[in-house]
Structure formats: structure tokens, C-alpha cells
Amino acid sequence: MEAVDSNPEALGVHMANAINKFNILYLHVIEPRMIEVNGKLETPHSLLPMRKAFQGTLIASGGYGREDGNKAVADNYTDLVSFGRLFLANPDLPRRFELDAPLNKYNRSTFYISDPVLGYTDYPFLETST
Template identity: 35%
Template sequence: MIFNHFIENRYRFLAEVTDAVCSVWPSNRVGVRLAPNGCFNDMGSTDFREQFLYVAKQLNALDLAYLHVVDGLGFGFHELGEAMTLAEFREVYDGVLIGNCGYDKETADEAIAKGDADLIAFGRPFISNPDLVERFEQDAPLNEMAAMEHWYLPTGAKGYVDYPVLASST
């Protein structure tokens, strides 16, 4: 009889890396990031839900600093089933859980208030809003999102350090 060990075997590499890293630093200084819905670099398999819940359960035993889950679909979705949610990870992961991708202040606050995540991480909004935290604090509008062709520029300040901060109110 042939057993399907794919789920356990796919976790082996991450398990060995986490073990190695945690042998150097205390586990509560080490974080892991997962992208269960992503399709970047051909990611995705039909058993993604079983796979990622298995991984999250294994990681739950390691007392890590955090588990960071890219749950949003804004960077592409493999469409191999219903997208995984933070709530699913919350059920199997007791430690600090971070969500990410496509959030704004309102949806981030909502996810935290519902208990689906402890923190929400922001990527692209920080590129075009160097003072993102202050803007959130003041409920101020955000700058327009940087265009993808401005994410990586070989030289110069354009698209790198030239996004305007909020005009000073004093």
C-alpha cells in the first residue's frame, strides 16, 4: 500500500530550516511567513488547505515570535479552491498571528477586532506613504499607490524617497 506523505514531506525543508535557525536564536525571536493563497513562482497545489493547516499546526508547537500569513489575494491567487483566511489559521495557531496583503486601516482594524489576527502588516502603502503610521493615527488620506514600474528603480530618488509626507498642520 502506498501512503500519501506529500503533506509531511513538503514541510520537511521548512522544519529543518526553522530547527537550524532556532538552534542559533531563541525561537521567540524567529518568525515564519506563509503565502497559502499565492501563485508567485508557480506556487499552489490542490491540497493547499491541508498543507498549510498542517504546517501551521507544526509551527504552533515551536513558540515562535510570530506566524505571518499573506492571506490577501492582491499579489495573485492560484484559484485551486476557496482562498484560505486568517480565521482558519487562528483556529490552529495560538501564538502571534500577522495578516497581510491588500489591507487598509479599516480592514486591518476589523481583522484585529474580530480576533483573526494580532497584527496586520503593510507593504505597498509604506512605499508611497513614508509617514503611513502618522496618517493612520490621524485618519489622513493616503498618497496614490506607487506604480509597479516605480518599485525597483536602478538609481535616483524618484519613486524611492520622493513621496510626500503629510503637510504640517502647524
């Protein structure tokens, strides 16, 4: 189920300002769904107004890869980036990012199922020669 708002940027700023009153240390937000525009993934709405309003550490997630995650931090769009699906499929994700190694593709059909137990423990680790 998708949640929508007539003015998501204004709502995000309002929420950030409201929680600032409680001195919350961090806010973890999910980037609006990305759409493909001219072969590049973009978001129809931006977290930047919320980022500017929130006084704590902002953690963004939602479709980021190594390059665009690094760029989001370097551009001060967010303080940290989380990688949910990529981490599920790549238990050694930091090492893969460090080496710029290929990533395992995740299998969405195995997310959050208990029988059979697949997808959380059987993705291959990166094999490197030492």
C-alpha cells in the same frame, strides 16, 4: 509567479501545527490574493483556520487598508496587520491612519529597481498645519 495548492486552508493548518512544535513567536503570512466581488475586495480563501491553529502571534498582510486592517484585529482574525506597499508610498502611514488622511498612491513600476532611484525616498509626507 503565483503558488497554488489544491487545499490551501488544510495546508495552512498543517504548517501552523508543524511550526507550533518549535515555539515560534510569530508567523507573518500574506493573505491570498483578493478579488472583487460586488464592488468589495474579498479573498477566496481564509487565514482563519491557520490563525486558530497557530499558537503564537499572527501577522497578516496583503491588500489591507486602515478600516479592514483594524477590523481584522478587532475580529481576532489576526493579531497584527502589516502594510507593505502602503508604507512604501506613505512614509508617515501611522500619522495618516491616525488622522484618516488621504494616502499617496504607490507606483508599482518603481518597486525594487536601482536605477533610477525612485519611489522609496520621494513620496511626499503629509502636510498638516500645527
